[in-house]
C-alpha cells in the first residue's frame with residue numbers, strides 16, 4: 001500500500017526533528033544495503049525504501065535506539081517501528097508512560113506525537129533478514145553519533161537489543177567490552193548520560209516470552225528514575 005505519494009522527492013531530513021543528523025535518501029555508504037534498497041524499490045515502489053529518519057521530540061530527555069528498519073514496518077512506512085509487531089508494544093508503552101500523545105494506528109499519518117522521547121536506529125536502512133553486518137553498523141554509527149550529539153537534552157538512552165546496545169555504547173564513548181548488556185543494565189557514559197539496555201521488543205522475543213509487557217515497562221520505569 002502506498003504511504004506517501006511523492007516518496008522520491010522526500011528526503012529523510014524533511015521528516016526528522018534532527019535533520020542535520022540524517023542520511024540522504026540515496027545514501028551510498030553500504031553497498032549491500034544499497035543493492036537491497038534497489039530491489040525493494042523495484043518490488044514495492046509505493047514504500048518508503050530509504051534510510052529511516054528519527055521520530056520524536058527534539059527536546060527529548062529519553063532516546064530509544066532500535067536495531068534497523070523492519071521490511072514491512074519502518075522500511076515500508078518511513079517511521080521507526082511503525083507497521084510492524086515490535087511497534088505495537090513500543091508505542092503502547094510510550095503512550096502508557098506519557099511519552100506519546102494521540103493514538104498509534106501503525107500509520108505515519110496517525111498523528112501520534114512523542115513528548116520527551118525520540119526513536120533512532122543503529123542502522124538506518126533495511127538489512128537482508130534483519131541482520132546488518134558489522135561494517136554496516138560501524139558505518140551508520142556516524143549518523144547515530146550525530147543524532148545523539150544533536151539531542152542535547154537527552155539524559156537516558158534505551159538500547160533495544162545487544163546490537164543497538166553496542167552501537168549506542170560506542171556512540172556515547174563507552175568501551176563496548178566493558179559495557180554490560182542485560183535487561184535493565186545501566187552504564188554511565190563519560191558525559192553523564194545513562195545507557196540503559198533492554199531486550200528488543202521483537203516478535204521473536206515476545207513469542208518466546210523472553211520479553212513481556214511488564215518487563216518492558218520496567219525499563220521505562222527505570223529510565224524515569226535515572227532521568228535526574
Ligand code: SF4
Nearest residue numbers: 023027030051125140
Ligand atoms: S545504513 Fe546508514 S550508512 Fe549505510 S547506506 Fe543506510 S543510511 Fe547510509
